[in-house]
Amino acid sequence: MANSGPGPGDDQQVWGDHAALLPELVSHLQTNRTSLREQWAKRITDARLLSAMTAQEVFTEVTSVYDNYVAVLETGSVEELRRYARDLSERIIPRGVETDEVVGIVLLLRDVLARSLFEKYRDDFDLLNRVLDAYEPAANRIANTVAVSFVEQRERVIRQQQDSIRELSTPVLQVRERLLILPIIGILDRPRAQQLTDQLLRGIRTHRAKVVVIDITGVPDVDEAVADHLVKAVDASRLMGANVIITGLSSEIAQTLVTIGVDLTKMNTVGDLQGGIEEAERTLDITVTDDRH
Structure with a gap:
């Protein structure tokens, strides 16, 4: 999944025409860092987000996210935040943290900071509007960056898990020296068929x-x-010097092979696995004997 949204070079434009107010905003967030961070952590706990993490872990990540958040407002670049979001995702996805939780905590931070701005500028409504005009585009961009980074990382983890499951479901087993068994169980779709071929050849x-x-x-x-x-897969195995025996061939699969033009007389097929192993043992013994001569 590719990165979406404007690139780093577009960040200053994203911040809007009121970006000149951002230094004052950054100063406010840095000065009130401790209290705002504590408010945010409490809101996260009250909303029962990140419940898979300990309170100390939540506070540690809250601190890092807050500092990255302020840095984006100060520099206008989301690249560092994007890298941090990827690292954060790698740590918390295995803990069972969901996408809506990550989006939720970022939106809570946006709300905490917005409320602090309302409090600071409540006596100057015009200035408050201009500050919010500067803050909101940046806050929205930050929330989008974190969400996209998390979703990308989660998709990568899911793909890895799927690959691991497929690999576990199609193990290549060594029965004896020079003899392998590949038992295939379940639906054999195209991605899994390609994966088992790769596993077999390895x-x-x-x-x-x-x-x-x-x-x-x-x-x-x-x-x-x-x-x-x-x-x-059978042809590739032969090219690597291995004879292949197919066992458990159903009539339906046999008909499919015939339909695509496979000459079953050229394939070594045996009715069941036990018979296939016995045939493999005989073939292997003959091969070993021939090699010795």
């Missing part, structure tokens, strides 16, 4: 395998595209 290279048993007993069905991936 396994063949790592274990210097000569025979591979691919068991698809637990696969309910495959479409033509996935069947084509399966055939390519």
Whole structure:
């Protein structure tokens, strides 16, 4: 997911025509840093946000976010905040923190700071309006930056988790020296088919395998595209010097293979996994004997 919104070079324009008031605003937020930070932390606790974190952890992150927030107002650049938001996301996503919580705490900070401005400039309504005109575009940009960074990081974590789940669901097992088994269970979609091919080829290279048993007993069905991936996995394995035995081939999958033009007589298929292992043992023994001669 690409970064959205204007780039760093556009930040000063985003702050608006009243940006000259930002130094005064920054000075106010720095002077009242302790009290405003404590108010914000209390609002977070009262709203039951970041409940997966301890009070000390929340206060530590509140301090960092506050300082980054003020720095953005002072410099006009969100790059440092964007980097911090990514780092923060890496730390808190594994703790179970959700996107709405992150957006919620940033919006609470915006509210805390806005209320402090109302209090400071309550006797000068015109100046208050001009200060808010300077503050609101910056506050909105900051909230958007943090939210986008968190969503990007969360999507990356989800993709990694999905990859890990797929890898766990298609383990390449070494039965004995030079013999591997790849049991496939569940829906075999195109991304998973590609991943199992990659895993299989890595396994063949790592274990210097000569025979591979691919068991698809637990696969309910495959479409033509996935069947084509399966055939390519067999061909790629052969190119790496490994004989492939397919076990558990259902009649439906066999028909799909025939439909896409696969000559099943050229594929080594055995009815069940046990039979496939026995066939693999015989093939491996013959291969070892031939190598010795």
